[in-house]
Amino acid sequence: MIYEKGNPKWAIFLVIIFMILGANYMIYNFSFFQPFDEKIVIASLIDCILVIPILTYFFIIRNKYSFKTIGIPLLAGYAAAYYIIPQEYLQSYNKLTWIIIVMEGLILTFELFLFYKILKYFPKLMKEFKNRSLEGYYFIENMNMALKSIFPNSLFEKIGTTESSIYYYSLFSFRKKINTSVIKEQFSYHKKTSVIALNLMLIHAIVIETIGIHYLLHKINPIISYITLFLNVYTVLLFIAEIQAIRLTPIQIRNEKLVIQIGIMKRINIPLKNISKIEYYNGPEKFSNKELENIFDARVNDFIQEKPKFDIYLKETSTANLLYGFTKKVNRIVLSVDEPERFYQTISQSLQEN
Structure with missing residues (x-):
């Protein structure tokens, strides 16, 4: 199928x-x-x-x-x-074993270094973060702005935004609810998909793999087995964070902008005046590699990827933010929402007003 x-x-x-x-x-x-x-x-x-x-x-x-x-x-x-x-x-x-240990050890050391940097500047970081969180922005936006104020134009600012988002959404967001008092126009994008089930399946597979691989590798080399255990735990946190972020970050129209954050993986803010037009998508099921170079695909991962509902064309190229500070230039956005008609009417009306 x-x-x-x-x-x-x-x-x-x-x-x-x-x-x-x-x-x-x-x-x-x-x-x-x-x-x-x-x-x-x-x-x-x-x-x-x-x-x-x-x-x-x-x-x-x-x-x-x-x-x-x-x-x-x-x-x-x-x-x-x-x-x-x-x-x-x-x-x-046998030297191969030590090469793998060094490679995985470097990843683990880098994670611990990031954790140390966050702890070192935690009071100042939290002060900056709270000042911005009152505006109703999402965690990733607030954390990114807070880190920029402390580490301007720094690699740590870009990587720290992703890392802190993973730990926040996976460990500290379970009692959070979508704020509807500050932002009225919000549109969920996951309820009619299987993205939650897909991520739960991946978590289940990793947990089972962790038990087996840890047992086998412990017989070969205990150091590798514990590094593997850490990386698998990190990956499980990544998938949990993705589930929570998808649930808590609906597409918004805020401050004359279309704000799109798809889980923790990708986000883009588009001024409404930069939107040329919005149409119901009527193209092929799959995009060519050339098309994907300039498209922001705001759909979530699914067992079977359906066509997007909407095609949004931009007047000028905009920058999309990806994991770990990577960016992408786009002039077109494709997406799906759970209430397509309300979304279309809201965007159309906003474009007329602008």
Whole structure:
């Protein structure tokens, strides 16, 4: 069904992964391939530790999740190599274990450094944050402005905005409700999709994987197993934060702007006077790669991605904000909302007034 609906990525990804792992397993366990050149071990390691993580990035992680989650398929590939390649051949490559430990350790050290910086400037940061939160803005906007006031034009400001948003939405937002007293025109965009179920499924899969991978890696190397555990916990927090942010950040019309924040992954603020026109979308199901270069796709991830409801054209190019301070220039926005007719009438009326 997924393939017929034009979303075959998961099926293709799994088929390729099974082919790679299956081929490597047969080389070492089927007599037909014996004897083999011991250099084949290098090829197997490349398959498991390089090819599989790269495929995972392009099929699953890219444009959806934090790049740091690449550590999970990297460690899973290492575990697969450990059980596929006979130990007498793998022992010659013990240095590989320490390379992985160093790579994952650097990610962990960077996370701890960010945490230290936030704690160091916490009183000043909270003061700046509270001054802005009274205006009814979303957490990411408030935190970004607060960090800019303390770390102007800093890499820490860009990365800190994403990191603090992940921890806020995943750990401290469960009692929060959408503020309807300050902003009247708000439009949810997730209730008619399966995005919540999709993220819950991914959380469930990661928890099960964490138990198995932690047990297996603990036998191989306890250091790797605990680093893996940390990264998996971080990824679970990322998905929880995405669920909460989607729930708490409806599309708004605020201060003569169309404010769009889709979870914690992407956001854009468009002055209403910069909107050329809004139309019901009547194009093909999928956009070409060239089109996507200049489109802000404000739809949430779903099991089966439906066509967007609306096409919004801009008079001038605007900047969209992505994870970790990355930006994108766009001149067109496609999106869906749960109340399409009310959204269309509200935007149309606002454009006439402007």
